[in-house]
Amino acid sequence: MMSVLAPGPVPQLSTETRPASSPSTVVDEMGRLEEALEPFAQRIVRTGYSSVRLQCMLPSWSGSSESCFDLHDLHKLRTRFLVFIHDLLQSLRASGVYAVYSLAPSNASSYCMISVQAPGFCGSPYASAPAAVEKLNLINKSTHVFLADLDNGPCLIMH
Numbered sequence: 001m002m003s004v005l006a007p008g009p010v011p012q013l014s015t016e017t018r019p020a021s022s023p024s025t026v027v028d029e030m031g032r033l034e035e036a037l038e039p040f041a042q043r044i045v046r047t048g049y050s051s052v053r054l055q056c057m058l059p060s061w062s063g064s065s066e067s068c069f070d071l072h073d074l075h076k077l078r079t080r081f082l083v084f085i086h087d088l089l090q091s092l093r094a095s096g097v098y099a100v101y102s103l104a105p106s107n108a109s110s111y112c113m114i115s116v117q118a119p120g121f122c123g124s125p126y127a128s129a130p131a132a133v134e135k136l137n138l139i140n141k142s143t144h145v146f147l148a149d150l151d152n153g154p155c156l157i158m159h
Contacts, residue, residue, distance in 0.1 A: 030145040033084050033158055040114075040147055041091040043154040044099075049118050052092070054101035056085055057113040081112040081158060088114070116153040 030036050044052060058078050061071065085101055092099040146157045
């Protein structure tokens, strides 16, 4: 697991970063998707909801994609992400949180994203995905997995 710290005094054993653009946003960066399963599940459990909806955004083919060089890379990315979603569902259900998910394709980005929505949430979580990536300054990062606590709940972004 790799952490990014904001400029200033370095706190001991901190795994959080608070970007200057949003002091309330906490971001953890991880090198591998498998490392993110338990920390992300714990963030969801800590919300206190007994049921959640996972809004999942998958990239579709885009010629300008930086992280997918061809359709085989795109297929591998999507397959890894779908396996992760099912592992996350099992982990949440084992923790007593009932979880369902929905998938949506995206041409706008090469990122996979899981946004956690509380029951009764009204609004489009997909509209905030490009803004979240831009807000968190994730565009040119070499890290592949980001966990963030955004305004409407925890979110995972993978590229």
